[in-house]
Amino acid sequence: MSYDLMVFERHAAPQDATAFMEWYEKQTEWDEPHDYDNPDVTTPALQNFYRAMIQVFPNMNGPDAPDDDQLDKLEEQGLDAYLTDYSIGKDIIYMAFSWSVADEAWDKVRELARLHQVGFCNVSGNMEIE
DSSP: EEEEEEEEEEGSSSSSSHHHHHHHHHHHOOOSOOOOTTTSSOOOHHHHHHHHTTOOOSSSSSSOOHHHHHHHHHHHTTTTTBBEEEEEEESSEEEOGGGHHHHHHEEEEEEHHHHTOEEEEEEETEEEOO
């Protein structure tokens, strides 16, 4: 089980809580016609968010995943818990973190969401939305 957070384009998401939940459910069906590990499919604001995030929480999959040498270094430094599973859609980035870094992840995602002016949703919490 993972600690899950999501950021999203505010203009794409409904403001009403019930409509937001329906939109969220649709987004997480993962049926867009692309791979979900490529940041090129999302908006510029979400791409900027992603580029900043992977500096602290590297992507464990896709084109930005660490190679074997980088993985070995992360493990040697005890930083392999920071590897994160990103699912990147047209209007969202869904992130699955290790529970051992949950507090740090929440802080960093919230900070960068505000900086890049994208929405923030605590999926593993009570679906808190900012």
